[in-house]
Amino acid sequence: MTNTREFMTGWFSEGDSYSGPKIEKDFMLTWSERRKPGLMGKARGKHFVPKFRPFDMLSEPNQSVLLLTNEDQRIGAESVVGCRGVFTRNIDFDEVIFQFAGHSTIETECGEFDLSPGDLILIPEGIAQRSTGTADCLRIFARLHEPVQRMWIPEQQSSRTEFDMVRSGGPSWTVPSGAADAPKGDVIEYMITWRDQSPDDYTVVEREYDALVGVTSTKPNVKESAVRKIRAFDFFTEVTGQHGPGPKLIESPNCIIEVYNTEGEQFAFHRALRSEEVGLQFRGNPTNMSEFDGELSVAPGDMAVIPLGIAHSVKCDSDFLRIVWYSRIPWDVAVNPAAHRFESNFDVTSNVIEEAAWRSTAAE
Numbered sequence: 001m002t003n004t005r006e007f008m009t010g011w012f013s014e015g016d017s018y019s020g021p022k023i024e025k026d027f028m029l030t031w032s033e034r035r036k037p038g039l040m041g042k043a044r045g046k047h048f049v050p051k052f053r054p055f056d057m058l059s060e061p062n063q064s065v066l067l068l069t070n071e072d073q074r075i076g077a078e079s080v081v082g083c084r085g086v087f088t089r090n091i092d093f094d095e096v097i098f099q100f101a102g103h104s105t106i107e108t109e110c111g112e113f114d115l116s117p118g119d120l121i122l123i124p125e126g127i128a129q130r131s132t133g134t135a136d137c138l139r140i141f142a143r144l145h146e147p148v149q150r151m152w153i154p155e156q157q158s159s160r161t162e163f164d165m166v167r168s169g170g171p172s173w174t175v176p177s178g179a180a181d182a183p184k185g186d187v188i189e190y191m192i193t194w195r196d197q198s199p200d201d202y203t204v205v206e207r208e209y210d211a212l213v214g215v216t217s218t219k220p221n222v223k224e225s226a227v228r229k230i231r232a233f234d235f236f237t238e239v240t241g242q243h244g245p246g247p248k249l250i251e252s253p254n255c256i257i258e259v260y261n262t263e264g265e266q267f268a269f270h271r272a273l274r275s276e277e278v279g280l281q282f283r284g285n286p287t288n289m290s291e292f293d294g295e296l297s298v299a300p301g302d303m304a305v306i307p308l309g310i311a312h313s314v315k316c317d318s319d320f321l322r323i324v325w326y327s328r329i330p331w332d333v334a335v336n337p338a339a340h341r342f343e344s345n346f347d348v349t350s351n352v353i354e355e356a357a358w359r360s361t362a363a364e
Contacts, residue, residue: 004036005268006311011275011328012248012256029273039269039311041294048292049305052337054280055079055100055138056301059341061173064141068278068305068331072254074143075278075325076334080104080133082179087189087212089128094144096250096257097121098232098323100282100301101165101346102137106130107182109216110225115139117163117348118282120232120249120257120323122151127226128189128212132182135173136165140280142255142325145194150251157234159356163283163348165300170344184209232259233282233321237358241266241314246324254328262286262316271311275326278305283348284320289313300346305331319350 008030054077057065061081068075087107097106099115106113106121108129113121123129125147133139189212191203218224235247241262250257256275269289281302288296288304290312298304306312308330 002036004034004039004313006032006034006039006271007268008032008271008273009275010273012251012326031268034269034311039291039313040289041291043291043310047307047310049307049333050337051288051293051296051298051302051304052335053301053340053344054140054303055167056170056340056342056344057335058138061135061171066334067303068327069334070327070329070331072145072252072329073325073327073331074141075331076141078139078141079173080131080137080139081135081173082175083132083182084130085183085188087128087130087187087207089189089191090123090125090143091191091193092125092145093194094125094147094252095123095129096142096144096148097123098140098142098280100138100140100280101167102134104131104133104137104139105182106227107132107213108227109212109214110227111214113227113229115229117165118161118231118233119229121227121229122148122250124148124226127216128207130182130187132180135175136167138165138167142257144252144255146253146255148250148252150248151228152230152235152247152249153228154230157231158237158358159234159352160354161231161234162351162353163233164351166347166349168345168347170342187212232323233261234356235259236261236356239263241316243267256326258324258326260320260322260324262314262320262322263318265315266313269311269313271309272306272326273309275328276305276307276330277324277326278303278331279322279324282321282323283350284317284322286317286320286322287315289315300348301344305333 064078066076189205240246246258246260
């Protein structure tokens with residue numbers, strides 16, 4: 001029989017301290033030796049979520065679909081084709097956007113930001129924003145009620161990589177006439193709170209464009225942006241999955257976003273007791289392994305949820321790139337995982353502008 005290791009974890013940080021005796025509890029809880037066939041496809045239950053293709057659930061341009069929700073997070077997929085007509089100001093929640101395909105420009109009170117495939121941006125609560133996208137613009141958003149506490153900065157990037165994501169087998173959307181350019185002058189803003197259930201609940205405000213975009217700073221006398229944009233896959237300092245996890249790009253009390261560039265088979269199965277995870281495959285065609293799925297082939301644009309307590313691992317090719325959201329609170333699945341409108345394939349091309357120094361050293 002083939003044996004494998006398994007490690008079991010809690011949440012990423014220690015629990016609150018209290019007066020009196022305390023059991024020190026690290027992220028890593030236990031290590032086990034298992035028979036690998038006993039970890040493959042042996043579980044059944046209502047918490048199983050089939051692999052799904054979030055962007056094939058969008059039936060029309062400029063649509064958003066909620067995928068996973070809980071009291072702290074709302075994760076979804078969206079297309080942005082042309083200019084969204086209004087600004088939105090998220091009053092009491094942060095928004096993290098990951099650009100998967102196409103390009104978009106986000107106008108904010110802290111200035112304009114251009115997003116290309118692989119870019120990640122944080123728009124904190126209270127900052128007004130408006131997006132304009134190309135016909136092929138596809139994004140994943142995560143709205144977080146508890147604000148982001150830590151985020152990596154561009155100065156920590158170890159490389160520079162550009163990506164081009166081409167979709168086939170999907171719809172042929174086009175930017176409507178007159179919607180390619182964002183209108184200036186008098187504009188409309190929607191103020192949105194976490195409790196709002198529909199657009200009827202939003203507060204509608206008339207604004208002047210010149211007194212809205214690029215006028216806000218975190219400091220009174222120095223321009224410093226509250227919005228932060230990074231290239232998600234340019235922070236690696238080693239190949240992940242052999243010695244430890246990927247870079248924790250964003251951390252909030254209940255949500256962590258990491259990226260992975262694993263090659264070959266992950267060194268062990270992982271069983272998380274205090275975090276669910278959902279991974280979006282960006283590049284490569286790996287095989288997911290878990291107690292629910294057994295072996296499952298994954299392609300760019302696929303998402304897979306790992307519920308609490310399910311042991312899982314992955315076998316990767318050399319092109320593997322994945323972004324993963326971890327949640328301390330279990331998610332409710334807000335969509336039918338089988339409700340795909342299209343049969344899309346995504347082909348990603350990578351252009352390494354500046355290679356990470358550690359890769360050159362590892363090759364020697």
